[in-house]
Amino acid sequence: MFHFSRKALLHVSVLQVPPQADYLRLLLRFSSTSSKSQSFTVSYLVNSCGLSxxxxxxxxxxxxxxxxxxxDAVIGVFKDRGFAPAQISHILRRFPALLxxxxxxxxxxxxxxxxxxxISDLGLAKLVVAVPKILSRSLEQHLVPTFHYISNLLQSDERAIAAITRAPRMLYEDPQAELVPEITTLRSAGVPEANIRHLVLYHGQIFWCRSWRFDATxxxxxxxxxxxxxxxxxTALHVIMSMSESMWRRKIGVYGRWGWSEEEVLLAFRKYPLCMxxxxxxxxxxxxxFVNVVGLDSxxxxxxPLAITxxxxxxxxxxxxxxxxxxSKGVIxxxxxxxxxxxxxxxxxxxFVTTYLGEAPQLLAVYNEKMGLAC
Structure with missing residues (x-):
């Protein structure tokens, strides 16, 4: 396909607008200076990998x-593991060196x-899509010891896989630089091991921030x-670490529009941190x-605050x-x-339904209707 003359290619791009028109124009931009291998590479990436x-x-x-x-062999590995074409294209666009x-x-x-x-094939695909460079890490020097560290910390391979699936960078980054210092800080503060494991298992992404922010939070x-x-x-540490200060202030403002003072917001946060x-x-x-339909005071x-969640x-x-x-019946x-x-x-x-059918026969109908079960 690279034997077209420049004149012929220009003629095609002027008279027609085929799907490959942008591709042809792009080739013209560098065909005079690019090597044969670069031309082949571009063609392959477009036609076989789905890149623009x-x-x-x-x-x-x-x-x-x-x-x-x-x-072809690299793409075959991904296809054999059930990676979708869009996933393969995404991976190679972000990390073409894998080819x-x-x-x-x-x-x-x-x-x-x-x-x-x-890890399942589906989990593997999600992991590599999230962090394509994870496959550039040394198996013996990084992946094996990092996985074993996480597994030992969480006390099982199954929980390690769950944590890595939620926070893929956990397997890519060096735990001695990104995870161990924060865990040491938590232990020094008196956080129990079970709660540290909970944080790593469910909210591992918060460990990849600047250490000063972790300590300050x-x-x-x-x-x-x-x-x-x-x-x-x-839980509160995770919630605050997961948002910017401006977002925190905006949410205080949202509750404030329902009459809560800032102190009431903080009291609610202490009762149930996930409300923020x-x-x-x-x-x-x-x-x-709750306020306008049920008629409760805010x-x-x-x-x-658990009720809102x-x-x-x-x-x-x-x-x-x-x-x-x-x-409204005064029975609750x-x-x-x-x-x-x-x-x-x-x-x-x-x-709350059967017990009060005598005082309010419509309860079951009301509940079924709101659940979408009414006939």
């Missing part, structure tokens, strides 16, 4: 090959190791009155239902509607809201 012409040109400056045998890797000596041993520890959480010995301490992890729209929708919710459609609206009826008090929302489905129906 612009991405292919940029990638060709980082990797070159004259025959398709090596890159020069030796599949048998470089890629397969690393993939086989991860799979031997329990820990001090801030302490100043708010959280006890390092309790799980709420690491909700989106602004979720906070607004839940507060609107201060009632500030004392029970449940699913609006599957929990808050159906059960809140039952709560509204019972409240606002303090029962948290219990009503947290009990199991079976207990909820027994305690």
């Amino acid at each position: 012409p612009e991405s292919a040109l940029c990638a060709s400056k980082l990797v070159k090959f004259e025959t398709p045998s090596r890159p 020069s890797a030796d599949p048998d000596k470089t890629l397969l041993p690393k993939i086989d190791f991860l799979c031997s520890r329990g 820990m001090n801030r959480v302490k100043a708010m009155g959280f006890d390092p010995a309790k799980l709420s301490f690491v 992890a909700l989106s602004e729209s979720k906070i607004t929708a839940a507060m609107d239902f 201060s009632v919710i500030s004392q029970r 449940f699913s609006l459609g599957k929990r808050i609206v159906p059960r809140g509607s039952v709560f509204q009826v019972l409240l 008090k606002p303090c029962s809201l948290t219990t009503l929302l947290t009990v199991s489905e079976k207990k909820f129906l027994e305690k």
